[in-house]
Amino acid sequence: MARAQANGLELEYDTFGDPGDPPLVLVMGLGAQMITWEEDFCALLAGRGFFVVRYDNRDVGLSTWLDDLPAPDLAALAAGDLATAPYLLSDLADDAVGLFDALGIAKAHVVGASMGGMIVQQLAIDHPDRLLSVTSIMSTTGDPAVGRAEPWALALLTRPPANTREQAIADSVEGYRRLGSPGYPDDEAFLLAKAELHYDRARHPAGTLRHAAAVVASGDRTAALRSVRLPALVVHGDADPLINVSGGKATAEAIPGAELLVIPGMGHNLPRAVWPELADAIERVTGQ
Template identity: 75%
Template sequence: MPRARVNGLELEYDTFGSPENPPIVLVMGLGAQMVTWETGFCGLLADGGFHVVRFDNRDIGLSTYLDDLPVPDLAALAAGDLTSVPYTLSDLASDVTGLVDALGAGRAHVVGASLGGMIAQQLAIDSPDRLLSLTSIMSTTGDPSVGNPEPAALAGLTRPPATTREQAIEDGVAWFRLVGSPGHPSDEEFLRMKATRNYDRANHPAGTLRQAAAVVASGDRTAKLLEVRVPTLVIHGESDPLINVSGGKATAEAIPGAELLLLPGMGHELPRQLWPTIAAAIIEHARKA
């Protein structure tokens, strides 16, 4: 796969569809590699007439790891001391614009999921002229009163990293079950395939910790989102245990003119059964924009 030199980093990416078509850049979530945007889903977007780009955020997957930076001090972060934070959401958003530049696109439709939605929102705040449209999926505004996880999901998110391949795969399967979609369940074979693929492609828990610190350090975006004028679509599952649906509702309420699509039975994932619905909504939104 190709790599783009961006902000002194190398970002791993790949593409679907003709480069002559308008670009859609897909930004994935906390500790999640670009392959979490499954090829079948990317193909649906490409078939809609777009040049689809997915990539590994810094510190994850096959992009540059920043292990030379300090390990975030979680206790200090909780107390409001941000001195150990290695980078912010604005830095991650700058990676997206750098990737767009490397592709020679200038502007792009940007679709972000979970942490990726937060990055996309920050991009709309920092560099709105670089966005043709914004789609924020299963994300939130940073307001601590909305989007909070259920206790079991929070416990799963903060568990210590596995020390063996076997345990990492089992933990991955358990995590997918925990945050999955009760109305659109996945079979065991698919979950195990994803967990195995993720571990064997790249396993870098230290990067996930630094990404999480960026979320904490960046705070509440609500006031700045009120000033965003980028055409925005917000998609959220009504059964999301990790980022409660209130986070999606708050995002749509904050951004003027934003459309909100709530999907019953969807958890913190993009279930295969809903790919056509989600892809069609993104395509329609991008075409209108």
């Protein structure tokens, strides 16, 4: 893995495949490290003829942590006072463009999951000249009327961070299990190993809180998405408890000509069993 200077920050990244192939940049979600894009999935995409780049967003993983910024007031944000958000999704989108520049990428296909889907939507709005296509997975437009979480799922996401490694890992395993795909349940040993890997690599709850503030403060992208003129794919599971499938449907409706792929039994994760179907859809939208 390596680090790139981008937008005044250091972004940790790694790559898969031939640098001469069309670049495909993977953008992960709220508080999620780039290793959430599993190596085997990245290798699968590289095998389809892409130069795959995954990276840690600011404030997560091994990229720059912005702990000098004040803690956001989520209650004030929810009430409409946006001034307490340390940064916005547009800043995270600018980070991606900075990474493009550092890697010498003129234009890229972009794929984002959850908050990463919001970031690639913002990229399509702010920097359409730097994109070849956009894929938004298990995400939403920012319209509060769509994509609503089940109350219990939101409670899982917003509970106070654990004080010990043991409890943090247990909380992560519970979250993975309950937010994941009922049609494709994961083995408990896999979930435990994943939780341990992510905790030991870089745990940063303060950054996750600032990510949440960016999502809340960035508002509704629906009107701006109607101006997007890029090949677009929207993927969502019909069993997603954290971002209801209505969020994906609204995203596809907002982007002219977007393909909508709803995967039965998929929750708020990317189970290995759906990777071939997802890779096929990404190939379609990119024209590979």
